[in-house]
Amino acid sequence: MAIAHPQTRQFESFVTNLSYARQMVRAGQALEVLSPKGIDTDDFYRAAWVQSIAALEHWVQEEVLRRVAEEAAKDDPDMPRKLRDYPLPLHCLERVQRGETTTAEVVTERVRQDIARQTLQNPDAIAKVMALVTDVKVWREAPKWINRWSQYRTSYDEKRLRGQYILLLRRRNQIAHDADLIDGDLKQRRQIGEADVTDALNWIERIALALAYALEGDASKSSGHPTSTGASEAPVGDQLHID
Structure with a gap:
């Protein structure tokens, strides 16, 4: 089943980063055949795993900032509760009153500063920043999309999807923070192969896409693709294929 990508600069950037x-992975496969001395070709797979997680985290940050700017510019009382109650220092409000900036610009910049101080390295952190732009429980909604795309051959729920992402994060952390060394060993590293990392990358793309759709609301009521401002159904080619 082909799933349309949201046509926003933020998601296009995610897709580009994931393609890197x-x-x-392809470079690792090519070098594996040559078996060059002094090069651990598995490191290409490890680098791909780390890159994919970074791509998702970057998309979350930029997507939230885009939506914050849009919501703040609307000045709509029905904006998400967390954003409506977002605290601003007095000096920011004074700048708005003096006409030096707009409310939307101030709010967006403050959110950017706050997100920059956070690490989006677990499902709770992602849910927290996304709560600024939606009242939907994204980790509860995202599995519904995955099940729908698989024509209900899967039965993912919030716990299982969070668990899947935590497993991906755990391996990324082992690579990034522990050089992927086996516990208690200073030389031997965990095994990794093309199939492992390809499956991980596919899951990262699937999770990001499900979160993007979850931001739009209830899967059971949606027409099937994101309809947010600046987004439209993707053309053929900009799609995720789920078998």
């Missing part, structure tokens, strides 16, 4: 990771 896929290129690393």
Whole structure:
């Protein structure tokens, strides 16, 4: 089943960053055949895994900032509760009153500063920042999309999808923080192969896409693709294929 990508600059950037990771996998495969001395070709797979997680985290940050700017510019009382109650320092409000900036610009910049101080390295952190732009529980909604795309051959729920992402994060952390060394060993590293990392990259893309759709609301009521401002159904080619 082909799933349309949201046509926003933020998601296009995610797809581009993920393609870099896929290129690393192909490079690893090519070098594996040559078996060059002094090069651990598995490192290409490890780098791809780390890159894919970074791509998702970057998309979350930029997507939230885009939506914050749009919501703040609307000045709509029905904006998401967390954004409506977002605290602003007095000096920011004074700048708006003096006409030096707009409310939307101030709010967006403050959110950008706050997100920059956070790490989006677990499902709770992602849910927290996305709560600024939606009242939907994104990790509860995202699995519904995955099940729908698989024509209900799967039965993912919030717990299982969070668990899947945590497993991906755990391996990324082992690579990034522990050089992927086996616990208690200073030389031997965990095994990794093309199939492992390709499956991980596919899951990262699937999770990001499900979160993007979840931002739009209830899967059971949606027409099937994101309809947010600036987004439209993707043309053929900009799609995720789920078998």
